[in-house]
Amino acid sequence: MEWIKKRLPNQQETQAVFGFLVFAIFTWSIRGFLYKLPSFLLYYDIGEILGVFCYMMAFSLFESLVLMGILLFIAGISGEWLVKGFSHKSGLVILVVGIAMIYFQNSLSSKLPTLTGLAASAAFVLFILVVFEVLLLKFESLQTMFNNILERFSVFSYFYVPLGLIGFVGVIIRNVI
Numbered sequence: 001m002e003w004i005k006k007r008l009p010n011q012q013e014t015q016a017v018f019g020f021l022v023f024a025i026f027t028w029s030i031r032g033f034l035y036k037l038p039s040f041l042l043y044y045d046i047g048e049i050l051g052v053f054c055y056m057m058a059f060s061l062f063e064s065l066v067l068m069g070i071l072l073f074i075a076g077i078s079g080e081w082l083v084k085g086f087s088h089k090s091g092l093v094i095l096v097v098g099i100a101m102i103y104f105q106n107s108l109s110s111k112l113p114t115l116t117g118l119a120a121s122a123a124f125v126l127f128i129l130v131v132f133e134v135l136l137l138k139f140e141s142l143q144t145m146f147n148n149i150l151e152r153f154s155v156f157s158y159f160y161v162p163l164g165l166i167g168f169v170g171v172i173i174r175n176v177i
Helices: 002-007 011-043 046-078 086-108 115-138 140-152 154-176
Strands: none
Touching: 011 046, 011 086, 011 140, 011 154, 046 086, 046 154, 086 115, 086 140, 115 140, 140 154
């Protein structure tokens, strides 16, 4: 048991990263739902709209848990490198990759990406991650500020996780009845 504790980050850092992850995923899902809500109102009744919302919230919770599990798995196998500074390293990955995914989603609507374009985008995202990580490691005050901001996001998990559980219950009820 002690071996596992050494390989995983502490609870405070894990909770900060999970709060930021939950905030990013749930907020993006709710934004997408609200964007499509006017068209839903034209074609669906309120029960069907609530069903769609329940599916979105349940999937957001599932996605948050899976991504957090992946981050913890990577921290576990990477040894001390990711465990030390887990919150700022994982938070940085979530931030940069999230922005890249938003950009990628918006660019998909205009044209299909080529393989070289995808490789260039991935290299650019990796470059940005390395640059920001070097900045955070070089400037301790910047790293402390980033960690403090991440800790503030843990509050969102107290709202979004129950919303995801309610969505999960809604999905179960919708499929059983």
